[in-house]
Amino acid sequence: MFAPLDAWLREHLYPVVFLGALVDASGIPFPGRIMLITVGSLSGPAEAEGASAAMLIAVATIGTVAGDHVWYLVGRLRGRRLFDVYFRWMRLPRARIAAADRFLRRFGGLSVILARLSATLRIVVVPLAVSRGMSYGRFLAFEVAGALLWTAGFVSLGRAAGALGARTGLVGTVTIISALAAGSVAMSLMARRRLGDRVSVS
Numbered sequence: 001m002f003a004p005l006d007a008w009l010r011e012h013l014y015p016v017v018f019l020g021a022l023v024d025a026s027g028i029p030f031p032g033r034i035m036l037i038t039v040g041s042l043s044g045p046a047e048a049e050g051a052s053a054a055m056l057i058a059v060a061t062i063g064t065v066a067g068d069h070v071w072y073l074v075g076r077l078r079g080r081r082l083f084d085v086y087f088r089w090m091r092l093p094r095a096r097i098a099a100a101d102r103f104l105r106r107f108g109g110l111s112v113i114l115a116r117l118s119a120t121l122r123i124v125v126v127p128l129a130v131s132r133g134m135s136y137g138r139f140l141a142f143e144v145a146g147a148l149l150w151t152a153g154f155v156s157l158g159r160a161a162g163a164l165g166a167r168t169g170l171v172g173t174v175t176i177i178s179a180l181a182a183g184s185v186a187m188s189l190m191a192r193r194r195l196g197d198r199v200s201v202s
Contacts, residue, residue, distance in 0.1 A: 013039060013051055018063040021151070025067025027086070027123045033154055036060060040158020053159055060151035061144070068143055072130050086127065100124035109138050113146035 009016060017039055024032030036056075043053040087097055104111045104125055115125035129139065 009039070010042060010051075013042065014055065014059050017056055017059045021060045021063030022067040025064045026070060036151060036154035037158035037161060040155035041162030043155070043159050043162065053155055056155050057148070057152045060155065061147045064147040064151065065140075065143055068126055068147075071126050072136070072139055074130075076130070087124070097124055097128075100128055104128050104132065109134065109142040112139070112142040113149065116146050116150045 017035070020030065020032065020035045024030045024035075039051065039056055039060075040053065043051045043056055100115075100121060103115070103121065107114055109129075111125050112129055115121040
């Protein structure tokens with residue numbers, strides 16, 4: 001059942017990773033975590049012709065940074081009004097935007113990294129940081145650090161899943177990846193709540 005998909009993914013691995021990271025960073029709903037865990041499972045030591053984990057991390061990081069650069073450039077050219085249109089299009093409640101704004105004021109540039117713990121925070125914090133005039137050098141430093149930590153973490157999880165799943169075959173690997181993906185979503189929700197609580201009491 002999974003064999004054709006597995007073969008196709010292996011053949012087009014790096015372009016898929018780059019485009020997936022690019023789309024995920026754009027704010028369009030996309031299972032970025034699941035993609036990184038899945039491709040990471042193909043870089044495990046049990047893979048006879050496994051992908052390079054370092055290359056996967058590099059390609060995903062470049063795609064993520066490139067996607068967020070779109071927001072930076074658009075913000076510099078069009079300013080806050082375009083982001084207001086984006087927030088309405090994404091149907092983000094004003095309370096969430098206000099919480100993200102407080103989060104940004106409290107943590108500054110570090111918020112670009114911390115917001116990656118929660119997808120719903122990230123798609124708001126990055127545009128807000130740009131619209132509030134964050135310098136390019138500061139944005140780039142925190143953006144690259146956050147993207148690198150993000151991609152390396154999930155690719156490493158996938159690599160571990162591939163090593164464990166090698167004992168039970170492809171179905172076992174898929175089961176482990178699914179469990180890790182569900183766990184990452186739960187952690188994202190917990191992180192958003194904890195970070196939101198810290199902001200609300202500040």
